Amino acid sequence: MRFFMLTFLCLPVFMKAQTPGLYDQYAQLESRLQNGGDTTFVVNFWATWCKPCVSELPFFEELTQKTGGQKIKVLLISIDLKRDLDKRLLPFVQSRKLQSEVNLLADSDVNSWALRVDAQWDGAIPVTMIYNKKGKRFHKDKFADAAELASFVQSAQ
Amino acid sequence: MKKALIAAPAFFAALLFVCVSAFRGGAPSASAGYKVGDKAEDFNLKNVDGKSVSLASYPDAKGFIVVFTCNHCPVAQMYEDRIIELSKTAKAKGFQLIAIQPNNPEENPEDSYSEMQNRAKEKSYPFPYLMDEGQKVYPRFGATRTPHVFILDKNRTVDYIGGVDDNSDASSVKKKYAEMAVDAILQGKKPEPSFTRAIGCGIY
Numbered sequence: 001m002r003f004f005m006l007t008f009l010c011l012p013v014f015m016k017a018q019t020p021g022l023y024d025q026y027a028q029l030e031s032r033l034q035n036g037g038d039t040t041f042v043v044n045f046w047a048t049w050c051k052p053c054v055s056e057l058p059f060f061e062e063l064t065q066k067t068g069g070q071k072i073k074v075l076l077i078s079i080d081l082k083r084d085l086d087k088r089l090l091p092f093v094q095s096r097k098l099q100s101e102v103n104l105l106a107d108s109d110v111n112s113w114a115l116r117v118d119a120q121w122d123g124a125i126p127v128t129m130i131y132n133k134k135g136k137r138f139h140k141d142k143f144a145d146a147a148e149l150a151s152f153v154q155s156a157q
Numbered sequence: 158m159k160k161a162l163i164a165a166p167a168f169f170a171a172l173l174f175v176c177v178s179a180f181r182g183g184a185p186s187a188s189a190g191y192k193v194g195d196k197a198e199d200f201n202l203k204n205v206d207g208k209s210v211s212l213a214s215y216p217d218a219k220g221f222i223v224v225f226t227c228n229h230c231p232v233a234q235m236y237e238d239r240i241i242e243l244s245k246t247a248k249a250k251g252f253q254l255i256a257i258q259p260n261n262p263e264e265n266p267e268d269s270y271s272e273m274q275n276r277a278k279e280k281s282y283p284f285p286y287l288m289d290e291g292q293k294v295y296p297r298f299g300a301t302r303t304p305h306v307f308i309l310d311k312n313r314t315v316d317y318i319g320g321v322d323d324n325s326d327a328s329s330v331k332k333k334y335a336e337m338a339v340d341a342i343l344q345g346k347k348p349e350p351s352f353t354r355a356i357g358c359g360i361y
Binding site (some may be wrong): 047049050051052079081093108109110111114115122123124125126141 | 230233301302319320353357358359361
């Protein structure tokens with residue numbers, strides 16, 4: 001029992017904290033999605049300063065934990081400012097021990113790339129896109145709960 | 158009596174269905190709001206100085222820049238100085254800039270009327286800063302975020318919807334969309350682009 005408790009308490013220490021990556025151009029993210037093979041990407045656009053975005057991050061974390069190895073890949077794409085990568089995003093990701101992959105997208109020409117995400121998106125966040133071989137799906141605004149996100153992902157499988 | 162008891166729930170269910178359907182049909186959907194070419198309806202909202210402001214308050218304006226913005230949003234904060242500048246350049250050309258704060262202060266305490274007053278005073282806003290009390294005006298425009306710009310000609314026709322410019326980083330701006338739209342309208346042309354996408358904070 002004591003051993004079990006110890007293992008349990010130490011678990012968070014073993015989960016390694018990540019360093020967020022950087023995409024300077026939307027094209028870099030796009031080419032990764034296009035070359036993903038059988039992977040279904042769940043791409044969430046968010047920022048550390050966006051309250052509703054931060055409140056739905058646990059749903060994406062749950063999805064990452066539940067679907068590990070099932071060819072579903074959650075990508076949390078932060079649109080924080082590039083100069084805030086080390087100052088704000090890194091401490092945010094590490095203090096919350098986010099397990100889903102986090103990248104900062106620093107392509108400032110939003111007017112061009114937002115259209116490539118979805119024609120109906122005008123730039124308000126959060127939004128989520130699913131990308132796989134079958135095509136693209138787009139969800140405006142935040143999810144009500146983890147179940148709504150899970151069924152959205154299911155519907156694109 | 159028994160029959161009535163059975164009928165009552167069915168009746169209420171039917172009534173509920175009718176009401177819900179009516180509301181769904183009547184309520185504006187998320188994508189509702191003005192499109193370029195629509196004529197904007199006037200509004201009447203309270204300014205930080207306590208007075209009411211509407212489009213009709215400026216009968217000599219050659220056009221209007223209506224900016225949905227707020228205190229709490231970091232993107233709006235990054236654009237604050239640029240909005241102040243824009244209001245001055247536009248004013249010199251006969252355009253009036255009107256800022257409207259669309260958030261519910263219960264969701265965002267930083268966007269309360271008194272915080273709006275503080276902010277306007279601190280930065281000496283050269284334009285009215287109105288509270289969208291009851292959040293009725295922003296859905297009519299179809300504003301989805303802060304900052305979100307709508308430019309109207311003097312007949313209140315919406316000629317431009319979108320961002321202030323093409324880059325949230327002020328030092329890297331290449332195209333000042335809002336200013337370009339004002340200049341186009343003054344020359345009797347349609348702005349190009351007339352619609353742009355920009356990052357902003359959702360309205361709550």
